[in-house]
Amino acid sequence: MPDLDLTADVVTLTAAVCDIESVSHHETELADAVERALRALPHLTVVRDGDAVVARTDLGRPERVILAGHLDTVPLTDPPNLPVRRESGRLVGRGTTDMKGGVAVQLRLAATITESTRDVTYVFYDAEEVEDRYNGLGRLARTRPDLLQGDFAVLLEPTDGGIEGGCKGTLRVDVHAGGVAAHSARPWNGSNAIHAAGEILARLSAYEPRTAEVDGLEYREALNAVGISGGIAGNVIPDACTVSVNYRFAPDRSGEQALQHVREVFHGFDVELGDTADGARPGLDLPAAQAFVAALGLPVTAKQGWTDVARFSTLGVPAVNFGPGDPNLAHTDHEHCPEQQIIDAEAALRRWLEDAPTDGEEHP
Template sequence: MPDASPTVLDLASDSVALTKAICDFPSVSGDETALADAIVAALAGASHLEVIRDGDTIVARTNLGRARRVVIAGHIDTVPINKNLPSRFETDADGTEYLWGRGTVDMKAGVAVQLKLAAELVEPAYDLTWMWYDHEEVSADLNGLRRLAEHRPDLFAGDFAILGEPSNGQVEGGCNGTLRAEIRTKGLRAHTARSWMGENAVHKLAPALARLAAYEAETVEVDGLAYREGLNAVAVAGGVAGNVVPDEAVLTVNYRFAPSKSVAEASDIVRALFADYDVAIVDAADGARPGLDAALAQEFVAAVGAEARPKYGWTDVARFSALGVPAVNYGPGDPIKAHADDERVPVSQILDVERALRAWLTAD
């Protein structure tokens, strides 16, 4: 952790320096207020923007009467810090320069690009709605975009949306859906010295774990993009004491499913696989189809010279998709490095994404 967090953001600095400054504002989910305050303060002089705040979510938008509106969003929270702040620059043996530290990939480099462009693009080709929101890395019921959609659904109006999630500077269409299920077993407590008098609930999970180990996840093509699915055990809980046969156990399973499936269909698949168990779906979110058939999406992909790829993880493109707004992921950073202790983003990608996005947003 840094000895002292920064207190201001200088939007006149280049996007790399701005990324570093934003990363050095610790903003683990639930602790975004200082960064949100700094964003509002930094935008105070931008007279071309209408700035709206809802909790620690900030919206800034132009109202120029353009024929089309683009919504560009990014979350300002991160997963917990693990000795990877303050951020620093490092160079690989091949000469590639990186900015290292929590949030550099997921997704403060994207946020920095968005903030710089929001402040500088006074006469964009489209009307723009910029959104920076809190609580993306935690339970969906806390998500700042979900809350904003309840309070101000009108702010989501647009012809196309971009999430600045890390995509290696390419365009990742749509996203997989996600589901968590709890598989629960019951047993009978007994002293382990006389274990035959009880029923071990943990042991009863063995067949379920064997099914998961043998499960072969599908690759599903959706609108020309191949989405890889995944079904995995992510937690096992059970046990009373070191000398007691446990009478209850819970296996938590996470299913990442292609956007061609609904939550209901994905739930049925999980329930069918564990039909002989007590299964409860505890959290779920639909995915989003690629959205690349929209004219504005095709123009965007061509303009930034990107390759269209599938997004395997869930992102808030799904919220826009559900509202009928085609949305894609586009931002600097390798998604594989998101949440990693050695999280780092190539400096060149930050600059390339800024350059490409600026060119598209200012084109006639």
Template sequence: MPTLDLTLSAADLTRAICDIPSVSDDERVLADAIDEAVRALAHLEVHRDGDTIVARTQLGRAQRVVIAGHIDTVPVNGNVPTRDVEIDGEPFIWGRGTVDMKGGTAVQLRLAAELADPVVDITWIWYDHEEVEASKSGLTRLAATRPDLFAGDLAILGEPSNGEVEGGCNGTLRVVARTRGRRSHSARAWMGENAIHAAAPILARLAAYEPREIVVDGLAYREGLNAVRISGGVAGNVIPDLCEVEVNFRFAPSRSGEQAVAHVREVLEGFDVEVTDLAEGARPGLDAPIAQDFVRAVGATPRPKYGWTDVARFSALGVPAVNYGPGDPSLAHHDEERVSVAQIEDVERGLRAWLTAG
């Protein structure tokens, strides 16, 4: 079984944990390696739930910070094992998971091992099943079994943010809009009603839709409403009687999930619309003094997070949360996924400085 040496550099740890198989549903080996490594640290109290590992300091500090990262990846596509590459003279680590989000996870593991006497108490969480439906997520399970482990004055998710602080996140909503018709032989199309043709107004409305940019607590979030999948048809000689258009709405955290659903129903008025997935967004949370101290300590200029991340889970529990990790988010899940070694080192340096008041 693979083991992890937490005295390695964060870059070397990134290589090591990326090379341990950990596609969603296959995280057990990596979870075991993390569990074994952190249980050897006398300054941490360790709790395990499935393939989620929680390690906490219990120093009686006035404030507690939760620092979390997921350990699973999307499926590989010939991009493991990792390898070192150089781009414009800058070293990168190439491979699945380097951006999303093993670089951030490696920084967390190294600091968890090193920081036995931080200025705040820390709850480290490494969790499974982030890249699949929320019902499988280790955080969903942990919230049900041990909600006390989420307690904190600030949460930091190591999601890729180019080494900058990204506050909050957009919400995400998926619906299926359906049109129905009547089957007939395509040689006698007048005998039927074509459900795919009937979906044309849905696509026209979406193509004409002008998304908003909304400022929330000083950060400008961009919304988006798009068709992401369309299906219909029975055979090459049959007029289809059903067409389904899947629509994804990324909405600013100023909207509630209920408001987002109402907006999409308004845009698609007159059509059969079924909500299939909904995750609330999260406000930036940067007005909390501890969050402001963190931003100053790492020398970052806060930006909005356009995608959904688990900061929303903490925000819903009243814990302000931000994203802070190495890696370009646009390369997450990409076949050329790669993380800058310099960004890994910068994030490690920033977190250490804040957690030690150094």
């Protein structure tokens, strides 16, 4: 059973975390190592839930913040891109960007910050890279929401060292066009559903997505066809055609409001909901978020995709994304992360956690 040395520097620790393979649904070995390392720290209370590990300080501070990151990776390459290598100031290999650099930063902070001016909850969870129903953070939100309560959360997903606030919501629908089947030699006896779907595509082409300002950040919405299907044979006029549409919407809209908007766009067609996930407001107007931004001294941009920060938002906890690594390199065969970004991320979060909250209160 491999052990993690939390006294090692954060780059060495990142390499050690990466070298414990943890492809989704196979995180147990890494979760065991994380749990053993954290249980050895007397200032933390540790809870294990499946392959998720939650460690909390209980200092009695008036503010609690959360640092969260997933333990799993996508599958290895062939030949495997592990163990990691150190090349020209970079760590190269699976998980270096997505997102074991962030996990190592959490572990270092958990081990070395014993008297923070804030109480801290460290969350290490499983199955982020697979279907939503397996997601460990989602499981905790459903079954142990008490473990995820706080004033502010940081998800250490790769952001290339910047701060990305909140996230957009996502919704997928199937838009159905109907027709009447007939022999293709006598099309006048039928009605071509694929031709009728041209109106769906025309509305998408003419659609002008909005840019919404939420808590001072600009989120660019998007409505796009992502699939189309219809027809059963080369000599049959099709009686059905379906266009799959994905809507990425700003976090000032709920999933229900987003669905209503899409139904209005495709008025006259049958719109069937596939799946939806609300976005997350960054909450930059709140003191905890403002203190985070001030401590890091970095500009904040809107997260234009969807991330697990949305799970915190559903619990009433504003959240941002901040972590080492270029997200464009996630899941690639040549995944790598600059060592300096991992070092800088640890230093930035340490400044924040050791800085006094700007609430005017005295803390023990």
